[in-house]
Amino acid sequence: MSKTESNRLQIHLVENSLHEKAGQSQDGLVADENPTLRKVLCKISEVEKDYDLCAEVVDGAQAIALARQCRPDLIILDLNMPVINGIDAARALKQIILTSR
Numbered sequence: 001m002s003k004t005e006s007n008r009l010q011i012h013l014v015e016n017s018l019h020e021k022a023g024q025s026q027d028g029l030v031a032d033e034n035p036t037l038r039k040v041l042c043k044i045s046e047v048e049k050d051y052d053l054c055a056e057v058v059d060g061a062q063a064i065a066l067a068r069q070c071r072p073d074l075i076i077l078d079l080n081m082p083v084i085n086g087i088d089a090a091r092a093l094k095q096i097i098l099t100s101r
Contacts, residue, residue, distance in 0.1 A: 026073035060084025
């Protein structure tokens with residue numbers, strides 16, 4: 001991953017305490033319009049034994065919809081995504097998590 005790509009990518013971790021899994025891998029969601037960056041993040045997760053990616057999406061709207069469906073423990077959002085940007089998606093995801101408790 002180039003320095004430009006890593007600087008551009010902002011990671012927001014959203015933990016869902018309702019779905020903690022003691023001793024098991026936790027599910028993750030990657031949202032970025034750049035397919036190369038998504039693949040790199042998926043490869044990293046393959047090495048990391050604590051997380052399994054449950055989904056890859058290209059925009060914030062898809063991230064919100066899929067997060068409602070699969071309830072990931074980890075969400076990685078790019079800030080500059082089409083349809084709904086990463087900041088607005090993070091706000092919506094926070095509300096989803098807070099209202100589901």
